[in-house]
Amino acid sequence: PMDLSHLREDYRRATLDVGDVAADPLDQFRRWFHEAQEARVYEPNAMALATADGDGFPNVRMVLLKEATERGFVFFTDYRSVKGLELDANARGALCFWWGPLERQVRLRGAITRIPSEDSAAYFVQRPRGSRLGAWASAQSSVIV
Numbered sequence: 001p002m003d004l005s006h007l008r009e010d011y012r013r014a015t016l017d018v019g020d021v022a023a024d025p026l027d028q029f030r031r032w033f034h035e036a037q038e039a040r041v042y043e044p045n046a047m048a049l050a051t052a053d054g055d056g057f058p059n060v061r062m063v064l065l066k067e068a069t070e071r072g073f074v075f076f077t078d079y080r081s082v083k084g085l086e087l088d089a090n091a092r093g094a095l096c097f098w099w100g101p102l103e104r105q106v107r108l109r110g111a112i113t114r115i116p117s118e119d120s121a122a123y124f125v126q127r128p129r130g131s132r133l134g135a136w137a138s139a140q141s142s143v144i145v
Contacts, residue, residue: 014103029068029106036099049075050094051086059086065097073108074115087112 022028036044045065052058059082067074073095077084087093094109 011103026068026070032099032102032104032106033068036097036102036104039099039101041099041101044097044099046097047073047075048096048098049083050096051083052090052092053086054089059083065095072113 022031033044043064046062047065048060049063050058050060061083063075063077063083065073065075079085079088091112092110093112094107096108097106099105
C-alpha cells in the first residue's frame with residue numbers, strides 16, 4: 001500500500017484579508033493572475049475543468065484559459081470530445097486554478113455556454129500548424145482500435 005499521510009505542506013505564506021479583496025471578482029482574479037505571472041508560475045492559465053456525464057459522474061481534466069472577461073472565462077475544446085459532449089448534455093461545470101508558489105487556488109462554477117463560432121474559428125487559425133492538424137485529424141478522447 002502507498003502511505004502518503006506524511007506528504008503535507010504547512011501553508012503559511014499566503015493570507016487573505018477581506019479588506020484587500022476587490023469588490024469585482026473579475027478584477028480580483030486579474031490581480032491574482034498577474035501575481036501568478038510575476039511569480040513565474042508554470043502555465044498560470046492551466047485550470048482543472050470539471051464536468052459531469054448524464055449519470056452525474058464527474059470528470060475532470062486540465063484545459064487552458066484563453067480569455068477572462070465580463071462575458072466569462074474562455075477555453076477551447078473539440079465539441080466531439082468527452083468534455084464537449086458532457087457540456088452539451090449538462091452545460092454546467094467548475095474550474096480550479098492552483099498556483100502552488102503563491103499558496104493560492106481560485107475556484108469557479110456555473111453555466112457554460114459556447115462562444116460564437118466566429119471566435120472559435122479565429123482561435124483555430126491562429127494555432128500552430130501542427131496543433132491545427134492534430135485537432136482536425138483526431139477524434140479527441142476516442143478509443144483507438
